[in-house]
Amino acid sequence: MAVRRAGLGKGLDSLIPSNSSIKTKSSNETRSEQNTENVRTVEKVVEKIVEKPADVYLNINQIEPNRKQPRKNFDEDALVELADSIKQFGIIQPLVVQKKNKYYEIIAGERRWRAAKLAGLKKVPVVIKEFSDQEIVEISLIENIQRENLNPIEEAIAFKRLIEEFSLKQDEVAERVSKSRAAVTNSIRLLKLTDKVQQMVVDDMISTGHARALIGIEDPKLQYSIAMRVVDEKLSVRDTEKMVKDILNPRIQKKKDKDPALEAIYHHLEERIKGILGTKAEIKSAGKQKGRIEIEYYSQDELERIMELLESIN
Incomplete structure (x- = not known):
């Protein structure tokens, strides 16, 4: 286990200033407005980490993604939209990379890199920095969490890594990523689900509300069976909660009933x-x-x- 340092060390302290905040969704805010605010926050964070970005361009084939980054799934439609934007305006925010033996590893900006490849770019702007293993994990986790590009299971895994690898408490994680402690707790609880049910969450077959209701079912086969019933019968979250409650607390009925x-x-x-x-x-x-x-x-x-x-x- 990594030795705990004051706060989170230079990496995450630089990423998340104590007075920073992310706007939460409300009925009068559009998705695009919120995403813009989150992107601006991350861009300011990256600028602070890399100090003054230099105009360095690398061949896109010399760059490879960070295999340990939390996000494994990328929205293809969103990548196409970003690629179209890059064709028109170019890449505004440079990628942050680190030199490896025969290539450069992406620390922040894999989505931009993927979209740039779709757009047919041969070279991309980068900032080359040296980071510790801890800083690499911090930057990749926080950039993805704040950009809200993670699915619920990826986000839960990211929170768990912050807690286990850096000895953080849940309220400390919540403060760093501008979420409530309850949101972090509920997110991590999703990892109690069986792998098959977690995949159903990733695939949007069931909502996180349905998933949280199923956590109380400890038997993996029964949990998956109920999850499939939720899908097949198009059950609401309330119906699912009631069904789980009935399973966990069966009513005692007389034989004649x-x-x-x-x-x-x-x-x-x-x-x-x-x-x-x-x-x-x-x-x-x-x-x-x-x-x-x-x-x-x-x-x-x-x-x-x-x-x-x-x-x-x-």
């Missing part, structure tokens, strides 16, 4: 209704000879489709 044979019949009928209507249906008994059938729909168009099917039944 449920007839296994009747439950099997209900299940069979529910599947038949689902096959006819193409949507989930549930039969709820309210005693002998009575009950109700609940049919789910997920849009106005689907409701109208179901109504047409019902009206066509003679």
Whole structure:
């Protein structure tokens, strides 16, 4: 474990000034305005680290990404947009690189490097600096976190690395990245999910709200099974929370309340209704000879489709 220094050392202290802040999303701020603010913050940070950037241009093929950087997934559409911008205006903020044996390693600016390759640039502006291993990790983590380019799982891994590699507390991490302590805590908790469910978060199959609800399910197979049910049935976060609660705290019912044979019949009928209507249906008994059938729909168009099917039944 790395020895803890006052604050975070020169790298991260330079990256995150004590009086810096990142605007949080609100209903009256557009995504582009927030991204612009975050980019400006990072650019000021990088300028402070590299002091006065020199106009040095390197062949783009001499540069390679940092294999330990937290972000593994890049939005292809966003890269194309950035490439178009680079074609028009060039690269405004130089890449920060470090000399290796036969190449230069990117410390900050991999997204710009990828977009520059798409744009067909042969050379890119760089600032060549020497950094310690600790400073490299700090810069790559904080640049990505503040630019909000990380998916929820990558961000969680980044927070965990800051805590484990630099002996930070969660509130210290929260202060450095301009997030609440609760946000950092909830983010790290996502790493308790099984790998398959984490990948579902990365792929936007389920939201972080769904994911947090599933954390309470410790059995990996059951957790993944419920996650797939969330997707298949298009369950809301509230529905998922209720389902998990029912699994963790099953209600104690008297034997007479449920007839296994009747439950099997209900299940069979529910599947038949689902096959006819193409949507989930549930039969709820309210005693002998009575009950109700609940049919789910997920849009106005689907409701109208179901109504047409019902009206066509003679």
